[in-house]
Amino acid sequence: MMKRMMTTEVKVGLLVLAGVVLLFYMSFRVEKFGFFRNKGYELSVVFDNAVGLDKRTPVYIAGVQVGNISEINLEEYKAKAALYIKKGVNIPVDSTIAIRSQGLLGDKYLEIIPGTGKQFLADKGAIGNVSSSPGFDQLFARIDTAAKNFDDTMGELKGIIGENEKANIKKSIENIQVASTDFRDLLRTNKQDINVIVSKSATISDRLDTIVKDVENGKGTLGLLVKDETLYNDAKEMVASLKSISSDIEQGEGTLGKLAKDDTLYVETEKAVKKVQKGAEGIQEMTPITILGTIFGFLR
Helix, strand or coil: CHHHHHHHHHHHHHHHHHHHHHHHHHHHHHHHHCCCCCCCEEEEEEECCCCCCCCCCEEEECCEEEEEEEEEEEECCEEEEEEEECCCCCCECCCEEEEEECCCCCCEEEEEECCCCCCECCCCEECCEECCCCCHHHHHHHHHHHHHHHHHHHHHHHHHCCHHHHHHHHHHHHHHHHHHHHHHHHHHHCHHHHHHHHHHHHHHHHHHHHHHHHHHHCCHHHHHHHHCHHHHHHHHHHHHHHHHHHHHHHHCCHHHHHHHHCHHHHHHHHHHHHHHHHHHHHHHHHHHHHHHHHHHHHHC
């Protein structure tokens, strides 16, 4: 009787254990077979390096999860990942995908940057644009390489720079220190003059502010010219008149225009001026004779 009961308990235990194992197995396989989830579609993408990525790595668009990696395989020495994308999420053909990291030591995830095209990827399609932005591990490797190169460069400089160059560098540093000290002394000695200059600059700035305010309020000649429409119109009419006079002169109209453009009038004017000059010279020559005649007549 006891043997029969033990046999029954063992059978029940084995059955429960088998059920638990089957449950765990199905929970890991359910995603691959697509049970108990909304039907979506599959895309593929090829990475040069997929370190940190694995199955169930999430896929985001604008911070919203739209799928995950369902499988990763090695293909021609590159990592080919199959992506499960939720139903209803349309991804343009010209979209870009990139590997991101949640913080400095956070888990990796994929981010899709949607393109601007009107055509969308279909089931079994491939995302061709892959961003090659370096991850933190690659960034640290580059920093390490840069530090090593810097150490090598400094070592080479130490070998190149001799005692004379070291002395010159030391002397240059001392000269810089002396110049800095002299500059501080100069500032200290001329502190009062500098304060006066600063004060005058502030005064000039205040005056400029006052002038600008007066102009804005229509005060003063410049303010009236800017704000007073009558004065502005008068000035505008004056400029128009000057332009008209200038145009008349250029076209030879009016007295000034004829004088400027008519050569005959210019020649006659020049002749008249010469005649006046000759008449004046004749009067000057006759003046002594006239004076002498007057004196002789008085003596008689």
